Amino acid sequence: MLTGRTAVITGGAQGIGLAIATRFAANSARIVIGDLDEAKAKEAAASLNADAIGVGCDVASDSDVVALLEATAAAFGPVNVMVNNAGITRDATMRKMTEQQFDDVITVHLRGCWNGTRRAAGIMRDSGGGSIINMSSISGKVGFVGQTNYSAAKAGIVGLSKAAAKEVAHLGVRVNVIQPGLIRTAMTEAMPAHVWEQKLAEVPMGRAGEPDEIASVALFYASDLSSYMTGTVSEVTGGRYM
Ligand SMILES: NC(=O)c1ccc[n+]([C@@H]2O[C@H](COP(=O)([O-])OP(=O)(O)OC[C@H]3O[C@@H](n4cnc5c(N)ncnc54)[C@H](O)[C@@H]3O)[C@@H](O)[C@H]2O)c1
Structure with missing residues (x-):
């Protein structure tokens, strides 16, 4: 589905990003x-x-x-698919959260996503188009206790992506958002067991998601199957907070 295309995945060394890289590679993309x-x-x-x-x-x-x-252009030619996936958490209630923890999360997610979106769009507009996929979270839709920083950043990614989608739609560049729910990765395995169980109880499908179940949605957005979609947000949550 991605033959001849070059895909860049940030935060792709593990977890959801690596699952996306693996799925894209299996569909014949060149990967950075x-x-x-x-x-x-x-x-x-x-x-x-x-x-x-x-x-x-x-x-x-x-x-x-x-x-x-x-580096992408030098190795494989201009980027065709950009996945802004890199992320961190610095959870704490507002009472305890430091300014540093707030700033770090906003900077990596929101500014990171902005950097990736505008730089990739700048290249794609000159090469005839492309697909940008930004990783939000269901935390940005509903807000989670202990995540005033993360929920703000992940909600911000939705606004950023819609604004960007409107700016570059006429240039053939699409910008879409994925909001994963509870996905089994290093980020969520760091949670205490009782918190994991609480979150699991909220999932109508009764199980956590696997990174590859996010990757398949990313593949859909990267490919021509979603050629008439831009500015959309897909919740991939097993029905949690639908
Ligand atoms: N796991 C979940 O349940 C879940 C749910 C919703 C959203 N997400 C989002 O999905 C994305 C991937 O999460 P994950 O669970 O795979 O996390 P992860 O911690 O397993 O992987 C994150 C990767 O991002 C990299 N990274 C961190 N800061 C970076 C920076 N400044 N620049 C470049 N790379 C950086 C890390 O080195 C790591 O390889 C994140 O944006 C996360 O917020 C995850």
Whole structure:
């Protein structure tokens, strides 16, 4: 479904990002994994059965994102699919959250996503179009206790993506958003067991999602199957908070 296309996935060294890279590779895309952890990004790229490279990149840094897209162009040509997936959590109730924890989460998610969206769109507009996929969270729709920083950033990604989608739609660039629910990755495995069980009880389908179930939705948005979709938000939550 992605033959001849070059896809960049930020935060792709593990978890949901790696599942997306793997699924895209299985659909014949050329893959660039950008991650804060350069060694792990290279390792992940080497593990894919595809043309793939790993690049060290902090999405919060505009110059890093520019360098990531330059490395992409040098290896495989201009980016056709950009997945802004890199993320962190710094959970704490408002009473205890530090300004640093607030700023770190806003910077990585919101500014990181803005950097990736505008830099990729700038390239795609010159090359005839492309697909940008931004990773939000159901936390941005409903708000979670202990996540005033994360819920704000993830809600912000929806607004950012819709505004960007309107700016570049006439250039053939589509921008869409995925809101995962409870997905089994390192990020969620760090949760205490009783919190995991509480969250699981809220899922109508009665189970957590697997990273590959986010990857299949990303593949849909990356491919021509979604050619008339832009500015949309897909909840991939097993029905939680529908
Ligand atoms: N796991 C879930 O249940 C869930 C639910 C909703 C949304 N999400 C979102 O999905 C995305 C992926 O989450 P995950 O569960 O795979 O997390 P993860 O912690 O397993 O992986 C995140 C990756 O992002 C990288 N990263 C962190 N900061 C970075 C930066 N500044 N620049 C570049 N790379 C950076 C990390 O090194 C890591 O490889 C995140 O945006 C997360 O908020 C996850």
